[in-house]
Amino acid sequence: MDQHAHPAAPPGAHSAADTFARLAVELHDNDGVEETVQAVVDFALQALSCCTHAGVALATKGRGLEIPAVTDPVVAEIYQGQMDRDDGPLTECLRGRRALLVIDTKDEARWPEWSSQVQSLGVRSVLDVPLTTAAGVIGVLCLYSSHPNAFTPDDEAIAHILARHASVAVANARHDESMLQAVDARKLVGQAMGILMERFDLDGDRAFEVLKRYSQDNNQKLRDVAQYLIETRKLPSRLTS
Incomplete structure (x- = not known):
């Protein structure tokens, strides 16, 4: 074997790298916050095959949460329910500044009203990842699946990478708009x-x-x-x- 040869990349590594390379380019090409966040949620569906819905909620000064991008109306409905009740993994993720994984909404007892709502909308797994910058948490990337136990450790790792890209891009877009x-x-x-x-x-x-x-x-x-x-x-x- 050639001593200078590089080890073979694991299956899917090149496609994942290509996906994030395209994401980085697209995020930098977008002019505003809404366009930037829409690119993030669209890429979430591409990067995570188990993900059936995605959205981003952004924290705003004095105005609570705003919802600049979702992949479909189901996500907006889930967000609105949590905002009305001030309860659920989204608000907990913002306050605790840590990712939250719900393996199966049918077994989730921490937020019974939320669990009942998302089950009725066909959601069984949830992964919420905070968008963080040096200034703190600026929002949450929310990923949903219609299947229980859908998000693997690899999916979680990809979600965290996606959230880091999104955090930087949103912060830059907000600065440019300001x-x-x-x-x-x-x-x-x-x-x-x-x-x-x-x-x-x-x-x-x-x-x-x-x-x-x-x-x-x-x-x-x-x-x-x-x-x-x-x-x-x-x-x-x-x-x-």
């Missing part, structure tokens, strides 16, 4: 300042102070005050959300 919003806000404020400077013969500092005062008086974001001024050519006496 940057675009910030740039847009600066453009609006600059345009509104220009209107004030021309109409009232103000310098830049004074025009900005006027916008800032109206923002504070109306308890509205500076961007919204600027947008109002640009659209109406008026300074608001009162703004409504």
Whole structure:
């Protein structure tokens, strides 16, 4: 045997590597959070043959959970039930920051209402994996199967890899969206300042102070005050959300 020859890869290794390589490329090619997460759940069905449904729930500041992507309405229904009850593996995964595996929903006693609901929807196995960054848990990747004891240790390993890809991609997509919003806000404020400077013969500092005062008086974001001024050519006496 050639001493320089590499050992043969285990069966399926190349296909798994190819799958994750394509996932990485596709995630980087997506522009927004929703497109990024949709790519993740679509790849989950490809990478895990036992997985029949998949979805991602993302934590948001002050707004609870949002559901940007699911593979079918069953997942949205499962999510909504847990959000309404504030109970189930999804919420536990978020709080405990650890993956949760339900081997068979018929034998699951921790969340009886949830178990009853998902059984009625044809779900027998569940694997929830947290999406984590340096800042903490940003969401959960939820995988479902119509068969009991469906997720093997290899499936769990793949799910964790998928979750790591998703965590980085979502964090990057959110950062990019925030940057675009910030740039847009600066453009609006600059345009509104220009209107004030021309109409009232103000310098830049004074025009900005006027916008800032109206923002504070109306308890509205500076961007919204600027947008109002640009659209109406008026300074608001009162703004409504």
